[in-house]
Amino acid sequence: MKADQKRWDKRFGRKEFALGKEPNPFLKKHIRLLPKGKALDMATGEGRNAVFLAQHGFEVNAVDISEKGLKKVKKLAREKGVKINTFLVDLDQYQIEKERYDLIANFYFLRRRLIPRIKKGLKKGGKVIFETYLLEHRKLGTGGPKQTKYFLKPNELLRLFKDCRILFYREGIFKEGGRRKAVASLIAEKIQKGI
Numbered sequence: 001m002k003a004d005q006k007r008w009d010k011r012f013g014r015k016e017f018a019l020g021k022e023p024n025p026f027l028k029k030h031i032r033l034l035p036k037g038k039a040l041d042m043a044t045g046e047g048r049n050a051v052f053l054a055q056h057g058f059e060v061n062a063v064d065i066s067e068k069g070l071k072k073v074k075k076l077a078r079e080k081g082v083k084i085n086t087f088l089v090d091l092d093q094y095q096i097e098k099e100r101y102d103l104i105a106n107f108y109f110l111r112r113r114l115i116p117r118i119k120k121g122l123k124k125g126g127k128v129i130f131e132t133y134l135l136e137h138r139k140l141g142t143g144g145p146k147q148t149k150y151f152l153k154p155n156e157l158l159r160l161f162k163d164c165r166i167l168f169y170r171e172g173i174f175k176e177g178g179r180r181k182a183v184a185s186l187i188a189e190k191i192q193k194g195i
């Protein structure tokens with residue numbers, strides 16, 4: 001078992017939802033910009049965002065390495081009366097099916113080498129919504145990962161998606177969901193095939 005899996009299974013193994021049941025505020029605010037259809041939620045955790053997408057009419061595939069997390073996804077989906085397809089996968093190995101998705105959501109999971117696969121996984125006109133921590137977050141003392149590689153540098157997320165049409169981008173310190181966080185948030189559209 002990978003160390004990541006062990007760590008997250010431990011965190012998600014408790015009865016309460018470690019990351020809450022409410023969707024990410026950026027996703028909630030911009031849901032109307034996102035094209036309905038087939039969605040992939042990368043590293044879904046306990047499914048707060050996957051379930052929200054399903055409630056808004058998306059057909060959602062939710063992937064994560066934590067079995068305990070995926071059990072919570074099913075539980076939350078049952079509670080809210082929606083269906084989610086869950087897949088226990090290691091995203092370091094996983095091949096996203098090409099040109100399959102109208103929307104790919106990536107919240108608080110940073111693997112730079114997956115960015116080209118995310119783009120390939122989108123249909124032309126499909127969108128990606130992405131949010132994760134900036135390096136500045138470490139100074140705030142409000143939680144988050146330990147290793148530097150999991151933080152974005154200034155404008156990095158923008159650069160990673162520069163071959164897509166950027167529909168929304170922000171970077172900074174925001175107070176959302178009751179705590180301060182330094183993040184970059186992006187919505188981008190795939191405008192050409194073959195990237």
Ligand SMILES: C[S@@+](CC[C@H](N)C(=O)[O-])C[C@H]1O[C@@H](n2cnc3c(N)ncnc32)[C@H](O)[C@@H]1O
Pocket residue numbers: 004005008019024042043044045046047048049063064065066069089090091092106107108109
């Ligand atoms: C900070 S949580 C974010 C969860 C969710 N996206 C959210 O915003 O609520 C990070 C997630 O990444 C998952 N994860 C870590 N390494 C992974 C890997 N190699 N493959 C798939 N998922 C992984 C963890 O199990 C955990 O659910």
